[in-house]
Amino acid sequence: MAIILANNWFAFSTDSETNMAKRLGKRSTAEQVSQGADLGGKNALVTGANTGLGKETTRVLALCGANVTMACRDQVKAEKAREDILLGASGAIDESQLSLLELDLNSLDKTQQAAEEYCQRGEELHLLINNAGIMIPMERRTVDGFEAHLGINHLAHFLFTNLLLEPLTAAEGARVIALSSLAMSFASLKHGLKDINWENRKFSGWPAYGNSKLMNHLFARELSKRYEANGIVAHAVHPGVVSTELARDQNGLFSMIGVLATPFMKNVEQGAATQVLAAISPEYGDSGGLYFKDCRVAKPQHKLANDGALAEELWQRSVELVGLEE
Numbered sequence: 001m002a003i004i005l006a007n008n009w010f011a012f013s014t015d016s017e018t019n020m021a022k023r024l025g026k027r028s029t030a031e032q033v034s035q036g037a038d039l040g041g042k043n044a045l046v047t048g049a050n051t052g053l054g055k056e057t058t059r060v061l062a063l064c065g066a067n068v069t070m071a072c073r074d075q076v077k078a079e080k081a082r083e084d085i086l087l088g089a090s091g092a093i094d095e096s097q098l099s100l101l102e103l104d105l106n107s108l109d110k111t112q113q114a115a116e117e118y119c120q121r122g123e124e125l126h127l128l129i130n131n132a133g134i135m136i137p138m139e140r141r142t143v144d145g146f147e148a149h150l151g152i153n154h155l156a157h158f159l160f161t162n163l164l165l166e167p168l169t170a171a172e173g174a175r176v177i178a179l180s181s182l183a184m185s186f187a188s189l190k191h192g193l194k195d196i197n198w199e200n201r202k203f204s205g206w207p208a209y210g211n212s213k214l215m216n217h218l219f220a221r222e223l224s225k226r227y228e229a230n231g232i233v234a235h236a237v238h239p240g241v242v243s244t245e246l247a248r249d250q251n252g253l254f255s256m257i258g259v260l261a262t263p264f265m266k267n268v269e270q271g272a273a274t275q276v277l278a279a280i281s282p283e284y285g286d287s288g289g290l291y292f293k294d295c296r297v298a299k300p301q302h303k304l305a306n307d308g309a310l311a312e313e314l315w316q317r318s319v320e321l322v323g324l325e326e
């Protein structure tokens with residue numbers, strides 16, 4: 001097997017690569033982070049690209065010249081987002097740069113279909129941004145019977161990424177970004193992954209969301225460990241507390257607190273900065289498993305986040321749960 005040493009396809013026309021992160025921080029925007037980046041001819045795929053952080057990430061990667069696949073469950077919303085981005089870019093993004101892919105992470109079959117459809121294009125995939133996610137207070141199950149945070153935020157992205165390994169490997173230096181969160185601090189996950197699917201205890205929204213965000217980080221870590229030799233580097237990101245539609249299903253009190261807190265939150269332009277940085281900065285292309293916050297490498301907010309044995313255990317369990325043949 002060929003050993004691919006680094007993500008060496010990133011080109012920055014200005015800026016010293018090594019000093020780039022030093023000037024950036026909590027209020028930096030995704031456009032600032034990507035200043036001088038040339039992603040011309042590179043292919044990116046963003047899940048949940050029709051709104052919030054995914055839409056802004058799509059816009060900024062495309063402004064840098066990338067061809068971006070917007071992988072969304074609702075094609076009407078996806079087309080509208082695509083039009084918004086093109087209109088707002090006033091010609092700086094060519095129509096051909098933005099394509100749509102139907103991806104419903106609520107179903108493993110549909111997730112597999114989406115991955116197969118992408119693979120049929122026969123193109124390399126340089127950047128995969130596993131961005132889509134839910135944060136809900138009530139118990140909900142996916143069509144495959146998984147607790148929804150587990151199923152959508154982790155398992156479907158796990159399957160999707162694994163089914164895209166061929167185009168990722170073909171990129172010879174691909175990066176995968178997992179949208180994690182400081183909410184991993186609410187996780188109840190432990191070694192043994194006991195009752196990972198919430199079948200034997202009363203459901204609770206925050207630990208369920210927290211578990212899925214801890215899993216996102218553990219997944220990125222393990223993916224890097226397994227596939228760095230194929231040139232695939234994966235990182236996890238906490239984008240900040242960002243004003244998006246993420247809390248749409250939360251109760252009235254939560255929404256009221258959200259409204260009051262809005263002035264202190266990041267806007268989407270700032271919120272998307274950390275994932276764009278982790279995806280394209282040449283500094284972070286050689287080895288993966290890092291966790292980013294406010295445009296810097298940070299310590300993840302859970303004691304098990306860097307537990308290699310748990311990451312390995314989660315990988316094995318996920319393989320079984322999604323029925324993946326490795």
Ligand SMILES: NC(=O)c1ccc[n+]([C@@H]2O[C@H](COP(=O)([O-])OP(=O)(O)OC[C@H]3O[C@@H](n4cnc5c(N)ncnc54)[C@H](OP(=O)(O)O)[C@@H]3O)[C@@H](O)[C@H]2O)c1
Nearest residue numbers: 048052053073104105106132133179181241242244245246
């Ligand atoms: N906002 C924050 O403060 C914050 C903080 C930490 C981490 N994050 C993470 O950042 C990521 C993006 O969130 P956001 O804040 O931008 O939220 P958002 O505005 O609600 O966007 C979420 C995206 O995920 C998509 N999605 C949800 N369920 C899906 C499914 N079954 N199949 C395919 N796509 C699905 C949504 O599509 P629809 O529009 O069709 O529902 C939407 O495009 C999430 O993973 C979230 O956990 C956000």
